[in-house]
Amino acid sequence: MVGYSAAVIRRQQFLIRCLGGNNSVNKNLHNSSLRMIPLGSGAGGLTLESDVINILRSITPSLGPARHKGQAGKIAVVGGCREYTGAPYFSAISALKIGADLSHVFCTKDAAPVIKGYSPELIVHPILEESDSVRDEFKRSTLAKVIAEIDKWMERFDCLVVGPGLGRDPFLLDCVSEIMKHARESKVPIVVDGDGLFLVTNCLDLVRDYHLAVLTPNINEYKRLVQKVLNCEVNDQEGTQQLLSLAKGLGGVTILRKGESDYISNGEEVSAVNIFGSPRRCGGQGDILSGSVAVFLSWARQCAAEGGWSPSPTILGCISGSAILRKAASLAFVNKRRSTLTSDIIECLGQR
Numbered sequence: 001m002v003g004y005s006a007a008v009i010r011r012q013q014f015l016i017r018c019l020g021g022n023n024s025v026n027k028n029l030h031n032s033s034l035r036m037i038p039l040g041s042g043a044g045g046l047t048l049e050s051d052v053i054n055i056l057r058s059i060t061p062s063l064g065p066a067r068h069k070g071q072a073g074k075i076a077v078v079g080g081c082r083e084y085t086g087a088p089y090f091s092a093i094s095a096l097k098i099g100a101d102l103s104h105v106f107c108t109k110d111a112a113p114v115i116k117g118y119s120p121e122l123i124v125h126p127i128l129e130e131s132d133s134v135r136d137e138f139k140r141s142t143l144a145k146v147i148a149e150i151d152k153w154m155e156r157f158d159c160l161v162v163g164p165g166l167g168r169d170p171f172l173l174d175c176v177s178e179i180m181k182h183a184r185e186s187k188v189p190i191v192v193d194g195d196g197l198f199l200v201t202n203c204l205d206l207v208r209d210y211h212l213a214v215l216t217p218n219i220n221e222y223k224r225l226v227q228k229v230l231n232c233e234v235n236d237q238e239g240t241q242q243l244l245s246l247a248k249g250l251g252g253v254t255i256l257r258k259g260e261s262d263y264i265s266n267g268e269e270v271s272a273v274n275i276f277g278s279p280r281r282c283g284g285q286g287d288i289l290s291g292s293v294a295v296f297l298s299w300a301r302q303c304a305a306e307g308g309w310s311p312s313p314t315i316l317g318c319i320s321g322s323a324i325l326r327k328a329a330s331l332a333f334v335n336k337r338r339s340t341l342t343s344d345i346i347e348c349l350g351q352r
């Protein structure tokens, strides 16, 4: 027990150093895979170099005979409709591959058999309905049924991923809004991606002031968020400051802006992960990222709970998720070059 506590303390001291909790500021930017950009400075200002892989290792729980199923994380993906079955599968299977114990998918009835067919590892709940499959007079009772179904599970989840392959059907999005409200009430972290961001951009209160929310916008999704929240256009010259303002404008929500480098902010600081990834831009890499962030965020929260210390688990989750995806993408590209697909990248998750 004493040895265990010492290990936890060592891990936390390491994380404090990585996240700039001491005064050692390293100005050497060359070869850095992670840059912490302090508040008030531009992207070229004072920076603290750190080793993202060590951060990742620090929050990853050990494997051992004393641990039981579920302790390494139970993740739920809310997504999957008639058009998109790949995205929720990529997100949910990535969570398992990273090391979560259980991965659920809550999707529409017609998407469920397809997603189950991709993998027997996933627990698939066909509970969502699109507008044209529910008559108006049954919408209220259907919504109540959907919420009752997911509420049976909600408190057991360590993190929800909302949006991969969700689609934009109005009734379905109404149901998902309610799911998000219930997740907030239960203090379950929420990673919002894809069409979940379409929903949130049109109803910012779903995430506003929720410190356990992470938004993972791609270039289009980021543009829409900036327009809605800051009432202006994306300005890459002021990229760091704009990201800070966006996260602050949403009350401290964590935002992971995806691109050539991934930029992460909770309104207080900005981190950039620029480990070399892959030049292949096949669809689905953002879905891997959402599932990965969910797992690392859960582990970072666990790590904080064990030591009673919390240096933004959402930021740690984003840094780790981004790093592992980019590393896997680069490994997959070495073998598959231009024919690299998202499933090839998933095969490389966790490899060195």
Ligand SMILES: NC(=O)C1=CN([C@@H]2O[C@H](COP(=O)(O)OP(=O)(O)OC[C@H]3O[C@@H](n4cnc5c(N)ncnc54)[C@H](OP(=O)(O)O)[C@@H]3O)[C@@H](O)[C@H]2O)[C@@H](O)CC1
Pocket: 083, 084, 085, 086, 087, 088, 163, 164, 165, 166, 167, 168, 193, 194, 195, 218, 220, 221, 283, 284, 286, 287
């Ligand atoms: N294998 C799979 O199953 C994969 C599925 N994926 C899933 O796809 C979904 C969309 O994600 P994405 O990345 O294509 O969104 P993005 O870049 O904003 O859009 C590009 C352009 O398309 C348009 N548009 C999109 N959706 C629309 C809609 N429902 N209805 C109408 N317009 C729509 C959009 O137009 P705009 O919104 O700008 O008007 C923009 O011009 C999301 O659920 C994601 O998870 C991906 O993860 C990849 C792998």
Ligand SMILES: Nc1ncnc2c1ncn2[C@@H]1O[C@H](COP(=O)(O)OP(=O)(O)OP(=O)(O)O)[C@@H](O)[C@H]1O
Pocket: 194, 217, 218, 219, 258, 259, 260, 261, 262, 277, 278, 281, 282, 283, 284, 285, 286, 287, 288, 289, 322, 325, 326
């Ligand atoms: N130009 C780039 N160079 C290197 N890596 C990139 C580049 N653009 C994106 N990425 C990486 O790919 C990941 C997914 O980003 P992308 O912008 O493709 O998301 P997305 O459009 O949501 O993907 P999806 O197709 O799953 O919806 C990011 O985390 C980032 O690390």
Ligand SMILES: [Mg+2]
Pocket: 193, 194, 218, 286, 287
């Ligand atoms: Mg996406």
